[in-house]
Amino acid sequence: MDLELRHLRIVRAVADAGSVSKAASLLGLAQPALTAQLKRIERALGGALFERDRHGARPTRLGELVLARARVLLPAAKELQDEAVRFAQAPSPSFRIGATNGPILGGLVDRLAAERKVSTYTSWSTYELNSMVELGRLDYVLTGACGDSGTPTGTLLWETISIDPVFLLVSEDHPAAREKEVSLADLADEQWAVTPGDGCFADCFAMACARAGFTPGTIYETDVPTCTHLAQVGRAVVLCQATHQAAPGLVMVPLEGVPLRWRQLLGRHPTAPEAEWVISQAKQAHRDAVRRSPVYSDWLVRNPGYGTTP
Template sequence: MDLELRHLRIIRAIADSGSVSKASTQLGVAQPALTAQLKRLERALGGTLFDRDRTGARPTPLGEMVLARARVLLPAVKELQDEAVRFANSSQYGYRIGATNGAILGGLVDRLAAQRTVSTFTSWSSSELAGMVEMGRLDLVLIGVCGDSRPPNDAICWATIGTDPVFVLLSATHPLAKEKELELAELADEQWAVTPGDGCFADCFAASCARSGFTPNTIYEADVATCTHLAQVGRAAVLCQATHQAAPGLAMTPIAGAPLRWRHLLGVRPATPGAAWVVDQARQAHADAVRRSPVYHDWLVRNPAFGTAP
């Protein structure tokens, strides 16, 4: 006889109720039938599962071992069934997404919301967001890391969505705004504006500037709107992801040699239903963002190692 889930439920019911008679009432099975079933289980498992007398039924050492496994397996199967039902019914299952600043979130939400309910939470801290996924407060997190840096949390599953160069935003009236590409050294006299984060990007930028022979001037750390304004009025050059959609009055220009890279990562809580599908949707959202950026799209023709992950 093969062991089935219903057999584990019988063993658990007898142990929890303390007697075969009480378990038969709980399970809605006649006591003689339950007793016969227990005897068949004991023969199949090779030993007595319960010591039975007038005071009730107590698990034997074999019974304790089987019961311990049953208490793990039965809730796990119940959770699997519940997750499957929620996933099959798109109106009942949703995704909670955390994200840092980037051009992919809107496209990903648009794609997921066509089939699932979606909620979002944003933060400048990728470590905070990854921690929320690990604790179960979020299902997914969309972040970026500098170059080949490791993601901030090894307890969740990560997939690379795409790798972009970092470009520079300048005022459309800037003397260098019409250049097809700029050496980083040509920007040595600029003030800079960047959005905040908790990775190594600031250090990598400083190192790139040092290799180009200069130390960056004032660096303003501000939100996206403020960085955009500072660039528009010619107060600062702004480092941006190549998928960024430049606002009116701005020119987005590649930096020669792509000294700075930004890797988009999607972190997923283990056992999140449809994780592979979400990764595919995120990559399609990234590809859409690339297509919306003529400057980046043209640059990729000459630099095919970048772009959306396969």
């Protein structure tokens, strides 16, 4: 016999009621029928789940284990059922999108919201967002990964939206601001700022610096406004995605030789609505962001093979 959710409900009912007879009454079953069902469940699980005497039924150690799992699985199954009903009864598809820090989320939301209801959730943690999609709490996750890293593992379906170089944001008074491109080796004495994340970017940056012959000094891992301020006052050089829109007082500068690359990824739940259309809108949002960046647009002319994926 395969274990089913209804079997876990029986086990939970006996434990909550404290006896088989009370559980049978609550479940609307005859006591002999419930007793027979409980014995079949115990045989399937390999041992007794309750110690039963004239005082009632008390869980055994095996019973405690099964109950602990049941109290997690049964609410989760109910939540899934309720969410599936809401999804099926929705008058038109809506999109729940999670994202890490990135410059194309706004464009994607703008495009989708023109025709559908959209809700968003942001986090620095790719792992958190991926888990929320796997659990059905989000439909899509817009995130990124270093150019040489693999696609995230799990049950999500992934699409590469773009492959972009990593550029620098520097103060307009910084010597690098006057350059078409700057070598990473020429920045060995700089302090750095970058937005946080739980991927491998920090390791990739350290390796790129090692190849350039130095170990990076101070690295401020902080939010976008703080990164921007540190660059504006000349306190740090900011590592940014090439589609980033530079704030006043800042200049975006390409790195010579593309020592760091970034892949924009769109992950989705297998049941996510209108996947092909959402993917196409994400790619168009990226193209729009490229057009708004003269530095990146000019760089792409000299460096084919990057930018929005076909």
